[in-house]
Amino acid sequence: MILTVTLNAALDLTYRVPALLPHTSHRVSEVIERPGGKGLNVARVLAAIGHDTVVTGFAGGTTGEILRAQLAGLPVRDALVPVAGTTRRTLAVVDAASGDTTQFNEPGPTVTPDEWAAFLTSYESLLRDAEAVALCGSLPPGIHVGAYAELIRRARAAGVPALLDTSGEPLRRGIAARPDLVKPNADELAQLTGSREPLRATHDARRRGARTVVSSLGPDGILAATPDGTWQATPPGTVLGNPTGAGDSAVAGLLSGLVESLPWPDLLTRAVALATATVLAPTAGDFDRASYEDLLPRITVTEHAPAA
């Protein structure tokens, strides 16, 4: 099975309003509620493409109960660890006319040292059956900033490849613990390396410790610096839609390809096709299967010259 870790899982709410006007009152015309947090999104896509998937992280309080009730309806196994605090909500308020989104993110529960210890015990046990592990998203209050580095070291000790998808200091610390793969987006890459030149920044990120760095570049697809060479995979033409969740779908593509030992060009093609099919999906965060099948033969992969 593939294990995904979401330390700061969330209940994602979407409110549709005619237009957001600060300091006025709005009637919400549509409410959507679904499990959220990057690792849960990755797991949903992994399950949809046929991989046995287990989700872990923390869940607590009434919001945690709602989250777990919703997970029970998905083809992923729930191994979330209980916490006394309350799972956060994230709220996206979408202007119906423009599609513009205003985001509100609750901080999440404060995780105690005992709860973190309980998580580590459960994580070690889950690693025994894992073919790969994805470590995704932000850290909740109470979790030390080197937490991902610790989880990467334990995965390596267990012989399980680890993918890291986070930002800021947790990314900086995590990458130094030598994960098999990190997937920064352009902003995360620039924050990590100080460079907005994708090729230079991706190689720089790799030198910081990751075996492979796959940078997601939005409409320009993804750029992968691997031990075997550097490739860029790009979607065919411009794609209009909602990019929410595209990065998580790319992670699912990368992780599934890693487990299936796909050659890099095929693996990157899958990641870009899944990400693009997510942008095209009518529901934010899902991927459109017909678009995915249609896109697979239309992704372009080009090899770059070796890094200087």
Added chain:
Amino acid sequence: MILTVTLNAALDLTYRVPALLPHTSHRVSEVIERPGGKGLNVARVLAAIGHDTVVTGFAGGTTGEILRAQLAGLPVRDALVPVAGTTRRTLAVVDAASGDTTQFNEPGPTVTPDEWAAFLTSYESLLRDAEAVALCGSLPPGIHVGAYAELIRRARAAGVPALLDTSGEPLRRGIAARPDLVKPNADELAQLTGSREPLRATHDARRRGARTVVSSLGPDGILAATPDGTWQATPPGTVLGNPTGAGDSAVAGLLSGLVESLPWPDLLTRAVALATATVLAPTAGDFDRASYEDLLPRITVTEHAPAA
């Protein structure tokens, strides 16, 4: 006991953010979650001033479960009727710097005819023990616009005084069913009567069927047109604070005074003192007991000349 009806009960969320900027992302620094809907707020204040209080209305779905779990911690009896739909949330996003609020209201569950029939059966049974009933707030989808009129007629048939606090068409229809008391605010009064002149509009509202009309006029206190005369009760000087819930506290004051057969000036004094102590409370919707005790002897009540 006093019965309060909240057909569209809510889970009230408050998010504190530094400042609301449309189409950006916000970290929420503070989340407050509490039972909401006017009738529940009224019940909380009634219980706090020593009245045995029962709340009814509808609750459903996961949000309904959270609401009921929170009600269990309050000194009011929960007689909410289950519905298949999901209880709404209301979200107030408060700018930390200015205190300005941006409000988002979910629509609430669609109540089926069978659920409405179940409510009416429960309501009839609760009326048997009620000294008074308050009918509060908006109607959820599926409930006919004359619902409050129906509830007022049934209260009268049971010999139970009914107070109505709603707006728009439900107020217009409800007032025609001759409730004992209606409590419009200035906007609701203007919408009902077409007049923004408080004295004229309050008398006009009373001619539409209510035995007594108590108009809440914000910092100007309240204006009451009763069968025994017309009074205005005003707080001492300007009060700075959060007016959220002040109207509901006024309703609790009116209802408790009605049950205790207080003379109008005393009853109105209590309503204004409770409303003002709510504006002064550090938590929105609560009232500050010390301020309330302090305010009671300082409310001014003046009698107006009889209506022309």
